Amino acid sequence: MTEEEYLSAVKRRCDTYERTVQAIGCLKSALCWDDETRMYREECKFASGRRMTPIDSDDLTPDIVVQFGPEHGLVGEVKLTASSEIDFENAETQIKSYDQDLCGWWTDSETIHDHQVACVVDDAHVGPAMRRFGAGEAFDRAFILLSAAVIRAASEFLKFELRIGMFIEERLATKFDPNTLIPLERVWIIEEKKFCDDPPPCPEYTMYVLWFYYFLTLRGGETRLARHDDVQVEQVRVDALEARDFLHQAFSVCGSADAEPRQPSVPRKDWITEALDHFVAIGRGDADATNPDVFWITYNPAAHATDLDDFARQVYRNCPPEWAQDEPREDPQQSLTLGEN
Amino acid sequence: MASADQQQMGFPEAPLYAVHASPSEAFGVLARALETTVERLRLRVLLSKLSLPELTDAIGRGSTTSKARCNATHSVAVLRIAREWGRTERHRVAGHALLMRAGGEHSPVWFAVSDGPYAFWDSVLGHALRHSYPHVSFPSYATADIRAWLTALAHAASVAPDRMRVTGMSLHSRIADPTAERQTQVGRLWTDLSLNFAFDAISAQNAAVKKLQFQAEQNGRLSVAGHIVRDGEIGIQAGFEPLRRAVLEPCTDVAAHRFRQLDNRARVREYGFATRPFFIEFPFPVFDSVTTQARLIEVLQSMPQTSHAVMHANPYVHVSLFDRLEETNCDIYVLSDTRICVVPQTRSSPTALSRLFSHISTEFAEGEVRDYAEVYR
Numbered sequence: 001m002t003e004e005e006y007l008s009a010v011k012r013r014c015d016t017y018e019r020t021v022q023a024i025g026c027l028k029s030a031l032c033w034d035d036e037t038r039m040y041r042e043e044c045k046f047a048s049g050r051r052m053t054p055i056d057s058d059d060l061t062p063d064i065v066v067q068f069g070p071e072h073g074l075v076g077e078v079k080l081t082a083s084s085e086i087d088f089e090n091a092e093t094q095i096k097s098y099d100q101d102l103c104g105w106w107t108d109s110e111t112i113h114d115h116q117v118a119c120v121v122d123d124a125h126v127g128p129a130m131r132r133f134g135a136g137e138a139f140d141r142a143f144i145l146l147s148a149a150v151i152r153a154a155s156e157f158l159k160f161e162l163r164i165g166m167f168i169e170e171r172l173a174t175k176f177d178p179n180t181l182i183p184l185e186r187v188w189i190i191e192e193k194k195f196c197d198d199p200p201p202c203p204e205y206t207m208y209v210l211w212f213y214y215f216l217t218l219r220g221g222e223t224r225l226a227r228h229d230d231v232q233v234e235q236v237r238v239d240a241l242e243a244r245d246f247l248h249q250a251f252s253v254c255g256s257a258d259a260e261p262r263q264p265s266v267p268r269k270d271w272i273t274e275a276l277d278h279f280v281a282i283g284r285g286d287a288d289a290t291n292p293d294v295f296w297i298t299y300n301p302a303a304h305a306t307d308l309d310d311f312a313r314q315v316y317r318n319c320p321p322e323w324a325q326d327e328p329r330e331d332p333q334q335s336l337t338l339g340e341n
Numbered sequence: 342m343a344s345a346d347q348q349q350m351g352f353p354e355a356p357l358y359a360v361h362a363s364p365s366e367a368f369g370v371l372a373r374a375l376e377t378t379v380e381r382l383r384l385r386v387l388l389s390k391l392s393l394p395e396l397t398d399a400i401g402r403g404s405t406t407s408k409a410r411c412n413a414t415h416s417v418a419v420l421r422i423a424r425e426w427g428r429t430e431r432h433r434v435a436g437h438a439l440l441m442r443a444g445g446e447h448s449p450v451w452f453a454v455s456d457g458p459y460a461f462w463d464s465v466l467g468h469a470l471r472h473s474y475p476h477v478s479f480p481s482y483a484t485a486d487i488r489a490w491l492t493a494l495a496h497a498a499s500v501a502p503d504r505m506r507v508t509g510m511s512l513h514s515r516i517a518d519p520t521a522e523r524q525t526q527v528g529r530l531w532t533d534l535s536l537n538f539a540f541d542a543i544s545a546q547n548a549a550v551k552k553l554q555f556q557a558e559q560n561g562r563l564s565v566a567g568h569i570v571r572d573g574e575i576g577i578q579a580g581f582e583p584l585r586r587a588v589l590e591p592c593t594d595v596a597a598h599r600f601r602q603l604d605n606r607a608r609v610r611e612y613g614f615a616t617r618p619f620f621i622e623f624p625f626p627v628f629d630s631v632t633t634q635a636r637l638i639e640v641l642q643s644m645p646q647t648s649h650a651v652m653h654a655n656p657y658v659h660v661s662l663f664d665r666l667e668e669t670n671c672d673i674y675v676l677s678d679t680r681i682c683v684v685p686q687t688r689s690s691p692t693a694l695s696r697l698f699s700h701i702s703t704e705f706a707e708g709e710v711r712d713y714a715e716v717y718r
Contacts, residue, residue, distance in 0.1 A: 015653070038718075154626065155677035156657045184657070185676035186717050189618045189684050192672065208650070212661055216670060217687050250614035250687070302665045307650035 003316050006324045010312040013201035014208075020080045020198065023120060023148050024048050024063060024253045025191035026158045026182040031066050031074070031172065043069045045106045049197030049254040049264045052104040054097070061197055061264060062098055064118070067106050068169045075102065076118030078196075080148065083125040088132035095119055099139045104262050116142040116168050123149030126163055136165050146176075150184075157181040158188075194251040195267045204315055206267065206275035208308040213251065214243055215299045224296060226286060235285065235296035240272040247272070269293075281319040282311070357439070357456060360410050361417045364441040364452075371439075371454060372581040379456045382581075386443070386573030386592050387451040387470065388478045388600050388695070393418050396451065396477070397440065403472030404465065405433075409440075417441045420453075424465045436461035444593040449600045449691075452589075475667050475692040479572040480596035481699035483707045484550045487569055488540045490588045491555060495536060497583035498565045500557040505565070507532065507539035509554035513703055514546055524639065525704055527551060549707055572699070600691050602710050603698070607669075607689035618684045620716055621701055621708040626678035634658050634675055640705045641673065644697070662697070669693040680716075681708070 001009070032044035045067040051059045052075065066074040075098040079091045098117050105112045117139055121129040126147040136143030144165035151159045161179035194209050215236065222237040247267050248255050254266040276295040279285040288294035305314070316324060357374050361367040375382055389396050393415040401407030404422045411418040423435035436457035443450045453470065455462055470477055495505040509531045516526050534542070536555070543550060549571070556566035556579075565580030573592065577584055606617040627633055638660060641649055646665045653659040658675035670686040671694070681701065685694065698710060 018652070150656055152656050154679075183676075185674070185680070185682060188676070189674060189682050189713070190616055192616050192684055212650070212663065212670060213687050216668060219668065219688075249610070250608055255614075301663065301668050302648075304648070306648070307661075308652070309650070 001324045001326060003313060006316045006320070007309060007312050009324075010202050010204050011308065014205045014308060016081055017196075017198070017201045017205060018194075019150075020078055021193050021196045021253055022184075022188055023078050023080060023158065024196050025193060026148075026184070026187050027064055027078070027120065027160070028191065029182050029187040030160050030175075030180050031068075047254070047263060049266055050104060051262045051264060052098075052102040053110075054100050054102055057097070060097055060102070063197060064120075065104070067112065068172075070107060071113045072168055073105060073112050073115035074118055074144075074167075074169075075115055076120065076144075078120045078148075080120070080122045082121055082129070085128055085132060088121075088129050091119055091121075092132060092138055095143075096138065099141050114141070114168065116144065116165075118144045118146065120146045120148055120160070123147040123159070123161070130163055133164055142166065142168050151181070156184040158184055191253075193253045193255070195247065195271075196253045197264060197266055199268070199271055202312075202315075202321070203275045203278045204308060204311040206271050207278055207311045207315075209247065209251065210238075210243060210272070210275055211299075211306055211311075214246055215297065216301055217246070218299070219301070226296065226298070228283065228298060233298045234300075236299045237288075238276060238285075238295045238297050240269050240276060240293045240295070243272050244269050278311075278315055278319065282314040283318070284314075358419045358437045360412050360419050361439075361441075362412055363414065364416055364443065367417050367439055367441050367454075368581075368585060372585075374456070375577060375579070375581045380578070382454060382456050382577045383462050384575045384577065384589070385453045385467075385470065386480050386575070386596055387453055388449050388480060388596060388692070389451055389476055390449055391476055393440065393442070399473045399476040400440075400469045403469030406435075407469070415442075416446075422465055422469060424468060426464070432464075434460050434465045436465060438466050443589070444597050448593070448597050450593045450597045475690060478692040478695055479699075480592075480599065481695065481702050482569075482571045482573065482592070482595065483702060483709070484540070484543060484548075484571075485707070486591070486595060487550050487553060487571070488536075490569070490591055491536055491553075493591070494555075494565060494580075494583055494587035495557065497587040498557060498580050500559065500564060502537055503535040504559075505536045505555060505557045507534045507536060507553060507555050509552075509568075510539065510543075511551040511553075512543060512546070512548040513551050514548035524636070524643070549703065551703075571703075599698070599710055600695065602712060603691040603694040606685040606694065608685070608687055616684050618682055618713045620680040620682055620711045620713070621698060622680045622711045622716075623706055623708045624679075627706055628675050628678045631655055637675065637681070637701075637705055640701065643704065644700045664693040664696065666696075667693040671697070680711075 028046045032040045032046050034041045047065045048063055049061045050065040051061055052065060053059050062075045063078040064076050077091055077095055082088055082091055095117050103110045129145060133145050142165060145163040147161045147163050149159050151157050159179050159181050162176040167173045200206050218236050223234050225232055226235050244265060244267055248265050252266045254264050279297055280287055285295050285297035356370055371382060391399060393411050397409035397418050397420055405425045407422040409418050409420045418440045420438045420440055425433045436455060438453050438455040441452050442448060443452050455466060495502050511527055511529050513525050513527055516524060552568060552570045554568040557564050563579040565583055566578040568576040608614045608616055638651055638654060641660050641662060648663045650661045652661060660673045662673055663670050667690050669688045669690050672684040672686060674682040676682055
């Protein structure tokens with residue numbers, strides 16, 4: 001794979017990831033927003049990556065968990081990257097694991113009367129998804145398939161269209177008849193986040209978020225002088241745990257103001273350390289000699305070559321991932337798009 | 342007000358540069374001076390959160406020597422400021438200026454006023470003010486604002502609108518030639534047009550006013566004359582009082598309002614890292630094609646002292662912008678035909694956001710700042 005091919009693949013992967021994060025943020029609005037009061041419905045709870053406990057198996061972390069009131073809920077996966085038969089088969093298997101009584105709801109007993117299961121797919125791949133899921137016969141609970149597409153009128157909207165099944169929540173059955181439009185301008189710029197429960201598609205994405213949004217907040221913090229290539233540089237101390245906590249609160253769709261034990265800490269610490277390791281690999285920092293969570297990053301906000309493209313180029317040149325060392329071939333995510341231009 | 346002490350410090354005895362007790366007293370003295378001894382006053386609208394002593398210090402750092410005296414309420418200061426420059430040919434220019442708070446006790450708006458020659462105004466005081474950024478910044482006014490103020494000025498001066506003449510203007514306009522490397526051009530024109538005719542012509546060219554000179558005569562003498570620049574420089578040759586009411590007061594209000602609109606917008610822990618977005622809204626659908634989206638990206642990329650990452654260009658625009666001057670960051674989206682959406686991020690300042698607004702207004706199109714809550718109540 002050439003550097004340009006690698007760069008394109010990284011950008012495409014990051015784009016798809018961002019759109020997944022965006023879709024989750026917009027689903028909250030689609031499912032919980034009250035158009036009359038112009039506020040989120042008080043009785044409605046929405047979480048991403050929430051730890052749900054089945055009766056006799058390990059905890060699950062669905063992309064979306066919605067509780068509409070004391071009785072009904074919805075558990076589902078956002079699969080915008082899925083495009084092939086095998087992808088949808090895997091999605092079906094995952095969603096089947098949600099097709100049982102789950103504990104972890106926002107009630108005293110942490111259980112509710114009933115929930116339905118859902119899958120959200122890219123509008124461009126709704127055909128194979130519908131073929132796979134059929135009428136949802138594979139599930140005991142009511143199943144819905146939603147497709148998502150960015151559409152443009154005078155404004156940008158994320159359109160969710162109900163393709164299979166019915167909402168058990170009556171008000172949503174009307175709202176999604178047959179689709180609902182979420183204005184990105186109203187919703188996304190308020191819900192603007194960078195991470196969801198799925199790991200980022202490449203370390204460059206996390207590097208970019210750290211560099212652009214987090215390191216700047218460390219100005220005035222602990223620094224040291226180090227020598228790199230016979231040049232003295234100032235390095236800022238970055239603690240992966242502190243970075244994780246900051247990004248979780250500010251930039252994660254799983255973030256919440258209250259520390260909820262069932263909410264995962266996203267981004268996960270290993271995503272952060274992977275990105276920090278890559279800063280070391282491209283010559284922009286050093287690992288701390290004693291504390292494995294601490295890194296010293298050569299951070300200058302005015303430095304050039306510090307956006308996503310630049311980081312991708314530097315990673316390609318210094319520490320290319322295995323998949324970039326293959327012979328030129330179609331990137332598995334190459335054909336993925338979300339939107340109708 | 343002038344004293345031996347004042348003379349000793351190099352402050353002139355002229356009443357203009359006395360340490361006036363209040364801005365309104367200073368205005369009275371300026372009005373009288375313009376009628377009697379002074380040929381022309383230049384005034385610059387400044388934005389700063391600093392107190393007056395801090396402000397004079399900040400401005401002084403952009404000069405070779407400076408001294409300042411503030412009044413008791415810290416609302417008026419007289420500044421003596423000098424600058425030396427040039428290697429082969431050495432220049433030294435010195436002069437005086439008044440600094441006064443405009444718009445009340447906690448207003449971020451200040452006026453710097455001087456009757457000094459252009460060399461002092463631009464190369465000494467102007468240099469010092471420009472080098473005081475971000476402690477001191479300049480506003481950015483729109484063509485529509487300037488038109489409204491000059492129309493009000495004609496009324497305040499009891500001059501019929503067609504007797505208020507535009508005698509010169511500098512205009513920013515778009516270069517239509519697609520092969521051109523730069524996007525905009527500046528044209529300078531010496532002319533004689535009525536106010537309405539001039540602004541209609543500007544509008545027809547889809548141009549923006551950079552500077553505009555105006556005058557009106559009554560009974561064979563100038564009743565109002567001066568110039569206005571979109572970044573807040575105002576020249577006054579005649580008609581101080583009507584200019585104060587019709588131009589300086591709304592200038593102050595607009596600058597103060599916009600400064601407050603852009604203040605306190607960072608995503609910070611105290612507010613749960615909530616976004617505080619705002620819009621730059623245009624009066625017509627500017628983003629009805631991919632071409633204008635691409636042009637906005639070019640305009641953002643041409644903004645001095647910034648770095649940027651284009652995250653999306655189509656179907657919608659998402660650019661991350663970092664301002665190197667103040668180390669602030671924001672995300673810029675285009676998600677509708679008529680608005681740019683700015684989402685300030687983890688570090689933000691009103692001056693950096695004003696600089697962004699000013700750059701977009703000048704290089705792309707003139708819009709208005711609107712808060713998210715105004716649009717999506």
